[in-house]
Amino acid sequence: MITRRFALLLALGVPLPALLPSPWLLTAAVLALAGGAAVLDVLVAAPLTAVTLRRSGTETVWLGGSASTTLTVANTATRPMWLRLRDRWVPSAGADATEHRLNLLAGEEREVTTTLTPTRHGNRPAVRVTLRSYGPLGLAYRQRRQRWNDEITPAWTLRVLPRFPSRRLLPEKLAKLRVFDGAVVTRGRGQGTEFDALREYVVGDDVRSIDWRASARTHDVMVRTWRPERDRRVVCVLDTGRTSAARIGDEPRLDAAIDAALLLAVLASKADDRVDLLAVDSQVRARVEGGGHRTKLPRLISSMASLEPALVETDFGPAASDLLRRGHKRALVVIFSALDAAPIIEGLLPMLGRLTTRHRVVLASVRDPETEQLARLGDEATADDVHLAAAAELALAERGRVRALLVQQGVLVVDEPREAFASKVSDVYLMLKAAGRL
Amino acid sequence: MKLTLPMKHPRRLRVYTPFALVLALVTITIIAHLVQRADPTDSAFLSPTSTDGQGASLLAGELRNNGRTVDVRTGTLDAVEQASQGGPATVFITTPELVNTKYLELLALLPSEVRVVMVAPRQAQLDQLGLNVTAAGPRWTAAAPQPGCAAGFATPGPVAAFRWSYPDAPVACYNGGVVEVPSPTSATFTLVGAADPFRNDRADEHQNHAFAVRLLAREGRVIWLDLHTREQLPPSQPPTPRPQGTGDVEPNPDPDATGAPWDDGDRDDSEPGGQANQGGSASGDGGGSPLAQAFPPAVWATVALLVLAALALALASARRLGTPVAEPLPVRVRAAETVRGLGSLYRRAKARGSSLATVQAAARTRLIEHFGLPAGTSVDELAAHVAARTGQPDNEVRHLLEGGVEDSDEELARAASDVQRLVRHLTERNVT
Structure with missing residues (x-):
């Protein structure tokens, strides 16, 4: 294939027929010269089959951060290669410079680095490396079909973990956890509800914790000590249905839910509780259960990374039947959804009775401040504002009814704006844990 | 982008606008002039039968009325043959630039009793005729000078004949716009510098018509050469004209083996402006398209090379270094989208009553919750409760909390702002 330089060569020959006699002969000569040079150039250009590609670099990055991947290009031919390549990623991978020019001597290896700043979480794959080998004159090049380029492209996927802005709350929440865990309080043990050990009474101990039977056995006054419950089960149920696609502020509701679920999972793991994950819309999108404490958290984060909102109505049936299976001990079930009538009343409410009898259920929903702003009329309100306010009042009233219905069923409802959402969900967990109601 | 650029710089706009206007005016004038200019290849141009503006039917009619025979010929050979027979005649050549150069030489061989009137001949034709006259011009339009001579055709007033001029002719009238080149041995040539005096649409201007009639009516016969295509040489040998009655005329200044004047091998017969090729070179192209003959091969070769270069550029730009990658976009909907949609529906339906009732019901619920009243509290009780706190009359508060709305x-x-203001007043005051 020819390059623009070839066209330039022809353009340079344009004045010749006008300046010299036998114009057609000169035209043919210009064409023959340019064509011959181009053919020679293609023949001399290094073959593309002599290129080998290798990739290395970062595999995982948090959303908002940057990662770099390195593509190593080697020329195994016996002649030099003038190579131009394009390293294509999906647009949301945020690759900075995709096009590179390399002059490779015979047997030489060069690295090209692409910096990726992803704009969405999930898997961001490298799609294709397209190669083009130029001749020394730059008049023509060799380039193969897309399928061939697909085949030689080394597979690489950057795993972009979801944004976790509430990470900054973690020290504060862990401190709270340690307070009632007893790790910070130097005197005595914590104030949990689970029996920990017996020890001798010292002045200042609560007399209500004296164990009289043990005191009789040992002829000394013994007191019971307590610690918070451990090995409780926390199940995060993420609704990835249509309501999770709603944008609150700058991000979809699902991202806020993932952020809160991550904070809760980290906190629960630190508190030696087991965290499971279930993501559902019309079907189960992700399920993380079992496994050791150490490996669980990375698995959870990784599963959440690939979650995307789907435009379908959520069916809580599979999740509920999963939770109601026999053998499952009592758990804290945190459902991250929206306080919308349709999915909650039609999907969740029929099984809520059975769920609440076996588990402690929390429904966490991010509140949209825009509805409340619309419901509030300013001094300069117009009739249009009143119509909007009426619609907003209806939505608020419906949300209030759903909330009342859930509370009536024994569900704890967290309905907070985005800023306080993750913190509030963690607080509910900490509160339940401190009260021994997990 | 280019269009918006001057708007961003008003000063630049002020500078450019007058120049652009002048340029536009000049361009329009040039285009209009080119479009309006008479075209000799148009079949109506100075045709004795055409009543068109650029035709000359008026002139032909007037000549016939004056008892002159108007013999219309469409080939120079034919006209020359007619002129060389039958005594005195005027040969009127309206488009000398379309006459084949070889035939022009034949005109010079016509006998002395024949007058040849040519309309705006160029220098090339004059040279070919062997006339020792120089052509000057052309002017943008034909001027109308006074005659300034005593020739037989001269009119008392001006005539629009001065576009081309022939200043160094022996007999010059109209400031050189009309000249006569008499010859004792061959035909007398009269050169008119513009076609305007003969045209139908210019007949009434100045003394154009009278001049044209006088010029052409000097002999009993007018042989009108009505030629509108470039003349080609016929494939067969044309007859050599033999001047009658004058034995002292040279039959051919340079006769060759065949005796035909067009076989002399002289191919350098091109006219200025690249309008040649109808002679020797035409035999090679024989019947090729006029467009192909209009430009020299060098132009075509340059154009071909330019086209090929453009094609090569297009080809080089066409192939991409890998196709763009598509990716499904995530679904993003504003959370309050349904609220806004419902609000728009209310607005479109002009549901003022429903909207106000909803806002009032929400206000009542808030007040009941705020005051800790039982859920089933009636509007009257609530209004009384509120009135007791605000000091407003009961019915006024009741109207605020439940009243309807006029059609405005x-x-x-x-009404909606008032009820919300009341709720804010009560709840926020108590909180603080």
Whole structure:
């Protein structure tokens, strides 16, 4: 294939027929010269089959951060290669410079680095490396079909973990956890509800914790000590249905839910509780259960990374039947959804009775401040504002009814704006844990 | 982008606008002039039968009325043959630039009793005729000078004959716009510098018509050469004209083996402006398209090379270094989208009553919750409760909390704002 330089060569020959006699002969000569040079150039250009590609670099990055991947290009031919390549990623991978020019001597290896700043979480794959080998004159090049380029492209996927802005709350929440865990309080043990050990009474101990039977056995006054419950089960149920696609502020509701679920999972793991994950819309999108404490958290984060909102109505049936299976001990079930009538009343409410009898259920929903702003009329309100306010009042009233219905069923409802959402969900967990109601 | 650029720089706009206007005017004038200019290849141009503006039917009619025979010929050979027979005649050549150069030489061989009137011949034709006259011009339009001579055709007033001029002719009239080149041995040539005097649409201007009639009516016969295509040489040998009655005329200044004047091998017969090729080179192209003959091969070769270069550029730009990658976009909907949609529906339906009732019901619920009243509290009880706190009359508060709305947007806005203001006043005051 020819390059623009070839066209330039022809353009340079344009004045010749006008300046010299036998114009057609000169035209043919210009064409023959340019064509011959181009053919020679293609023949001399290094073959593309002599290129080998290798990739290395970062595999995982948090959303908002940057990662770099390195593509190593080697020329195994016996002649030099003038190579131009394009390293294509999906647009949301945020690759900075995709096009590179390399002059490779015979047997030489060069690295090209692409910096990726992803704009969405999930898997961001490298799609294709397209190669083009130029001749020394730059008049023509060799380039193969897309399928061939697909085949030689080394597979690489950057795993972009979801944004976790509430990470900054973690020290504060862990401190709270340690307070009632007893790790910070130097005197005595914590104030949990689970029996920990017996020890001798010292002045200042609560007399209500004296164990009289043990005191009789040992002829000394013994007191019971307590610690918070451990090995409780926390199940995060993420609704990835249509309501999770709603944008609150700058991000979809699902991202806020993932952020809160991550904070809760980290906190629960630190508190030696087991965290499971279930993501559902019309079907189960992700399920993380079992496994050791150490490996669980990375698995959870990784599963959440690939979650995307789907435009379908959520069916809580599979999740509920999963939770109601026999053998499952009592758990804290945190459902991250929206306080919308349709999915909650039609999907969740029929099984809520059975769920609440076996588990402690929390429904966490991010509140949209825009509805409340619309419901509030300013001094300069117009009739249009009143119509909007009426619609907003209806939505608020419906949300209030759903909330009342859930509370009536024994569900704890967290309905907070985005800023306080993750913190509030963690607080509910900490509160339940401190009260021994997990 | 280019269009918006001057708007961003008003000063630049001020500088450019006058120049652009002048340029546009000049361009329009040139185009109009080119379009309006008479075209000799148009079949109506100075045709004795055409009543068109650029035709000359008026002139032909007038000549016939004066008892002259108007013999219309469409080939120079034919006209020359007619002129060389039958005594005195005027050969009127309207488009000398279309006459084959070889035939022009034949005109010079016509006998002395024949007058040849040519309309705006160029220098090339004059040279070919062997006339020792120089052509000057052309002017943008034909001027109308006074005659300034005593020739037989001269009119008392001006004639629009001065576009081309022939200043160094022996007999010059109209400031050189009309000249006569007499010859004792061959035909007398009269050169008219513009076609305007002969045209139908210019007949009434100045003394154009009278001049044209006088010029052409000097002999009993007018042989009108009505030629509108470039003349080609016929494939067979044309007859050599033999001047009658004058034995002292040279039959051919340079006769060759065949005796035909066009076989002399002289191919350098091109006219200025690249209008040649109808001679020797035409035999090679024989019947090729006029467009192909209009430009020299060098132009075509340059154009071909330019086209090929453009094609090569297009080809080089066409192939991409890998196709763009598509990716499904995530679904993103504003959370309050349904609220806004419902609000728009209310607005379109002009549901003022429903909207106000909803806002009032929400206000009542808030007040009941705020005051800790039982859920089933009636509006009257609530109004009384509120009136007791605010000091407003009961019925006024009741109207605020439950009243309807007249059919006006302003009243709706006022009523809704009032009820919300009341709720804010009560709840926020108590909180603080």
